[in-house]
Amino acid sequence: MATSLSEAYRDTTLQLKHIIPLDFDSIHDLPESHVWTTKDNLDLLSEKPDVLSIPIIDLNALSATELVRNACQKWGMFHLINHGIPLSLVDEAEEHARRLFGLPLERKLKALRSPSGATGYGVARISPFFSKLMWHEGFTIMGSAVDHAKELWPDEYEEFCDIMDNYQKKMKSLAYKILLLILKALEVDDKNQDQEINCTPSFYQSEGALQLNSYPCCPNPNRAVGLAPHTDSLLLTILHQNDTNGLQIFQEGTGWVPVPPLSGALVVNMGDLMHIISNAHFPTVYHRVVPNETRHRFSIAYFYGPPTDSIIAPLSKFQTPCFRPVTLKEYISLKSRHLEKALTLLRN
Template identity: 45%
Template sequence: MAELPPIGLLTPLDLSTVETVPESHVWPHPDESSEKIESAKMVSIPVVDFNDDNVLELIGKACEEWGMFQLINHGIPKTLTAETEEVVRCLFALPQSQKMKTLNVPGTVNGYCMARLTKHHDKMMWHEGFNVIGSPVDDFKKLWPSDYQRFCDIMEEYQLKMKALADKLISLIFKFLGISDEEMVKKLSYIDPATGKPHLALRLNSYPPCPEPSKVIGLAAHTDTSLFTMLHQTRREGLQILNEKEGWLPLAPRSDALIINIGDFLQIISNGRFSSIPHRVMIRETEKPTMSIAYFFHPPRHLYISPYCKPLSETPQTPIYKGVNVKEYFVIKAKNNANGIAALTI
C-alpha cells in the first residue's frame, strides 16, 4: 500500500469543482459490478420505538442480532434537527478557501477535515467533514465573523440533546447486560476530568455530487471507536452494512429515525454479545450533496474498558478480550489497520 502523508497534512480536494474523478479518488470494486450495486435489495434494520413498553428488550435484541437499530420517537425536536441541518448545509456550501481557514491540523481536533480513515488507505474518499468536539465557537468565528453565535447556539443545543438521549440509551443497554447502576458509574464516567464537562463529539459529513459515482467511495469500511454512534441522515441512500453471508447490504433507513450502531467499546464490554458492525458509505448522487450528522458516544480517554462477565452467573463467563485504556485503544486500532478488536482478542 502506498504511504500517504500524515492525515493532518493532506489538503482536501475541492470536490465541487471536479468534472472527472481523479485517479487519487478512484476505488476498485472487483467484487461488485454496477448492475449488482443497483439491484441489491435494501435491508430494513430493526425499528425501536423509544416509547414502547418493551423498549429494553427491543434494544437488547437488536444489538445482539444486528449491532444496529433505528430509533423513533427519540425526543430530538424536529425544529432543532432542521436548524442543525441548516447549519451543516451552510457550512459545507462555503467556498473551499473559507472552509480551509478551519482546517484540522496535527494537534487539533476540531475543524474542517478529511476522513480519518484516509490514513489506512492509498485512495481518497469522496467526502469532506467537520469535527465539533465541545464548543465550535473558535472555528465558527472564522467562518461567520458577524453571525457565529447563532450557529454556535444551534450546534451546542443539538449536542446537549443528543448527549441526554445517549445517557438514557446507555442506561438501558447496561441494564439489558445485567450491569448495575453502581457498576456503570465505576465502568464509565462521561465527565472529562480536565474540563469538568461532558464529552461531546459530533462529526458532520458531506458527500458532494460526483460525476462518476460508481468509481468512488464516500467512507471506506470501518467500525466506530465508540460505545455507540447516533446518526442522522438528510437522505436515505448510501449507507451499507457488512453481512457475513450476503456481503454488503444497502440500508433503507426511515426519515424519522436515528440510526444507532454499536461501537468497539460496547463490543468489548459486552464480551462479544454485541458486535461493532462494519459499515461504509457509497456514493449514488450526481446532482445533490448528501449529508449526515454523527454523534459519537464514548468514554473519556483516561478510563479503562474491560469485558463484563457476570460474577454470579450459573454459567461462568470467560473474557474473550483483553481490557484496555480508552486512549491506548485508539493507538492499538491505528497500528492494526483500523481493526482494534482483533488485536484485543484473547
C-alpha cells in the same frame, strides 16, 4: 488531570494530503486519486438486493429492552423513533451543516483541522489506511465550535455555535438513555450497574464528538467511495441522515445492506467499545457510505463514549472475558495505528 477526547488524538499526526478535501465545486470528472477498484478494497462494489432492513425501535415501547437486545445481537444497529430530539433542532443543525459546506473551499480551509488536531474541517481520519481518497468532506466538533466558527464567519458565528452546542447536549442525554437501555439488554440490573461494569467510577460521565458530513454529487459514483468501510471507535453512534441514500452496513453471508433514511428517525449503531463491554455479544458495525450522482448527501453523527482515562473491559458477569482492559486513550492510539485490527490485538 483527565485527558480530553480531542487531546487523545494529538499523538496521531496526519499529513496534509490526508486532511484537505477536494474543491468539489471545480471538479467535473472523477480524479484518478479518487477512483476505487475491487483491488483497493475487496468486494467493495458488491451489493445485495434491498431485501433486508435494520429494525425500527420505539424508545418508549414497553418491549424496548428486548427489541434493543435482538437488534444489537443481529445487526448492531437500529432506527430509533420517538427519541425525544426536536425535529426542528435536527433540521436547524442540518441547515447549518449545509451552510458550512456550501462555503468556498478557501473559506473552509480557514477552519482546517491541524495535522495533530481532532476538530475542524477536513477529510475522514481513516484516510491514511487506504490507497485512494474518499468523496467526502467533514467538520468535527468536540465541545465548543467557537474557535473554528469564528474563522468561517467572523461576525456571524454565534448562531452556528448555539445550535451545535444544543444539539450536542440533546444527543448526550439521549445517548445516556440508550446506554442504560443497552445495559439492561445485557441483563445488568439497575441496582448493580456501577458494580457490574468493569470500569472507573467516571464511566457515566461522557466524552462526545459531533461530526458533520458532506458527500457532494459525484460524476462517477460507481467508481468512488464516500466513506470507506470501517467501524466506529466509541460506545455508540447516533446518526441523522438527510433524505439521500448512501449508508450501508456489512452482514456476513449477506453482503452490503442499505440503510435508507427514515423520516423522523435516528440511526443508532454499536461501536468498538460496546463490542468489548458486551464481550463480543453485540457486534461493532462495519459500515460505509457510497456517493450519489445527482443528490448531495448530508449526515450528522454524534459519537458517545466514556472519559478517555476510563478503563473499558467486558462486563464482570462474563466469566471468560474475550478482551483485555483498555482505556479509551489507549484504544484510540491503537486504532490510529491498526484500524480494524485493533480489536483483534486486544483479544485474550
